[in-house]
Amino acid sequence: MTGRRRFPLSAAAILVVSVAGGWLLSRAGDDPSSNEGVVVLSPGSTSQDPTIGTNALNTGKAFPVVEVESLDGAAITLGEPTGKPFLVNFWYSTCEPCKREMPALVAARDRYDIDIVGVNPRDSAEVARDFADDYGITYSLLRDPNGASLVALGVGTFPMTYLVGGDGTILEQHAGEITAGKLDRMLTAITGSQ
Numbered sequence: 001m002t003g004r005r006r007f008p009l010s011a012a013a014i015l016v017v018s019v020a021g022g023w024l025l026s027r028a029g030d031d032p033s034s035n036e037g038v039v040v041l042s043p044g045s046t047s048q049d050p051t052i053g054t055n056a057l058n059t060g061k062a063f064p065v066v067e068v069e070s071l072d073g074a075a076i077t078l079g080e081p082t083g084k085p086f087l088v089n090f091w092y093s094t095c096e097p098c099k100r101e102m103p104a105l106v107a108a109r110d111r112y113d114i115d116i117v118g119v120n121p122r123d124s125a126e127v128a129r130d131f132a133d134d135y136g137i138t139y140s141l142l143r144d145p146n147g148a149s150l151v152a153l154g155v156g157t158f159p160m161t162y163l164v165g166g167d168g169t170i171l172e173q174h175a176g177e178i179t180a181g182k183l184d185r186m187l188t189a190i191t192g193s194q
Contacts, residue, residue, distance in 0.1 A: 055153075055160055055173070056153065058154070058170045058173055059173055060170065061170055063079045063164045064079055064149070065077060066079055066152050067148060068148070069143050069144075069145070070142060070143075071143065076142055078117065078119070079149075079164075080168070081166060083166045084115065085191070086114060086116070086117060087108075087163050087164070087186075088161070089160070089161045090119050090120075090155055090160040091119070091120055092121065093120070093122075095159060097159055098158060101177045102135045105118070105137075105178070105183070106136055108187055109138055110138065112191050114190070116140070117141075118137065118140065119142050120143050120144070121147050128143060157175055159176065160174070162174075163186050165190070
């Protein structure tokens with residue numbers, strides 16, 4: 001019988017503590033100074049962890065006009081519409097997916113009537129030039145040592161490729177290693193060549 005009396009007393013004690021605690025917590029919200037250290041979750045808001053690399057969605061937007069430089073250090077304006085479509089590929093020499101996609105980009109440059117530009121934000125001109133020699137790169141390579149193009153486009157991962165129309169509109173973007181098949185599909189659609 002003693003075991004049965006303890007259960008109602010324990011249940012009553014838990015109920016009193018729960019009600020009192022709930023009342024104290026609800027009162028704490030009335031005084032802003034009592035909310036120090038309290039985390040409020042807002043189900044309608046989202047935020048991105050800035051340490052996770054992502055790429056902004058730019059399809060349909062204008063490719064930004066930015067200042068970059070040639071491998072010789074000359075200032076170059078990238079992104080001004082010329083009436084002709086072009087492809088921009090962001091890469092750097094120690095990026096393994098960048099290395100793997102280089103032959104496909106070189107083949108696309110040789111096969112299609114389109115300007116391809118490789119933009120390197122990390123390597124020195126010498127490293128980029130040696131890389132181009134090793135991989136037989138025949139298209140223009142530019143450096144963006146200040147990261148102006150990365151910031152303007154919201155590039156967070158490499159490689160990153162943009163197909164830009166003659167009017168400067170980004171028609172398609174591809175994050176990660178691009179394949180020869182994907183390049184053929186993109187470039188056939190815009191150039192009409194097979």
